[in-house]
Amino acid sequence: AQKVTxxxxxxxxxxxxxxxxxxxxxxxDTTYYLxxxxxxxxxxxxxLIRRNSFDEQNEISGRxxxxxxxSTSSFNFTITASQVVDSAVYFCALSEGRxxxxxxxxxxxxxxxx
Amino acid sequence: KAGxxxxxRYLIKTRGQQVTLSCSPISGHRxxxxxxxxxxxGLQFLFEYFSETQRNKGNFPGRFSGRQFSNSRSEMxxxxxxxxxxxxYLCASSSLSYRDRGPYATNEKLFxxxxxxxSVL
Numbered sequence: 001a002q003k004v005t006x007x008x009x010x011x012x013x014x015x016x017x018x019x020x021x022x023x024x025x026x027x028x029d030t031t032y033y034l035x036x037x038x039x040x041x042x043x044x045x046x047x048l049i050r051r052n053s054f055d056e057q058n059e060i061s062g063r064x065x066x067x068x069x070x071s072t073s074s075f076n077f078t079i080t081a082s083q084v085v086d087s088a089v090y091f092c093a094l095s096e097g098r099x100x101x102x103x104x105x106x107x108x109x110x111x112x113x114x
Numbered sequence: 115k116a117g118x119x120x121x122x123r124y125l126i127k128t129r130g131q132q133v134t135l136s137c138s139p140i141s142g143h144r145x146x147x148x149x150x151x152x153x154x155x156g157l158q159f160l161f162e163y164f165s166e167t168q169r170n171k172g173n174f175p176g177r178f179s180g181r182q183f184s185n186s187r188s189e190m191x192x193x194x195x196x197x198x199x200x201x202x203y204l205c206a207s208s209s210l211s212y213r214d215r216g217p218y219a220t221n222e223k224l225f226x227x228x229x230x231x232x233s234v235l
Contacts, residue, residue, distance in 0.1 A: 035223075037226075042228060043202060043231075044226055044228040044229070045224075045226035046226075047224060047226075091157060093157075101159045101170050101172065102147075102159060104149075104156055104157035107156060
């Protein structure tokens, strides 16, 4: 069965600190997709990244970076030099290759304090 | 390009009533998915429509139903409302369905609306 676990319910850091959001997933499929979404206070989910199970390369996009490790079934998200605008709920999600359903983790609420 | 539009933004109903939520996807998108978000359960998948056909369904009772029209707009209906149905209902659209994806497709993603906040009293 598919499952996504975000063990950190809530994190608070001071602006400019680096912060890592953890995501652990479970799936029996060899083909799957992992996602990160950001949900600011407005409620609209914003797509951040999609990663295929075939591609374990880490990715960096500006202050955001993602560490995908199949050996530990983890897909962690790091924000470098955090800013107040990064405050939001972040969701990790999993979709199996044969299915259109996306299973979300419970989310991590991130507070960036000025 | 207009984003995903959900109406209404807020809705208050009483137990036993029924409600219909609307979602207009991004122009050209044929896939529409619905999600329920609650503080306790998080984001849960309801169902997905592609070209007017329901492709996938989550683990929700039959009171939750949906449909998609020929212009890809979708509606979600909840009958006999219960207090536990209070939630933020999110709709997402996509240009591709899984049959169109390959393992190396990187451009497919869901675009979410702002949601409809439903309160059942």
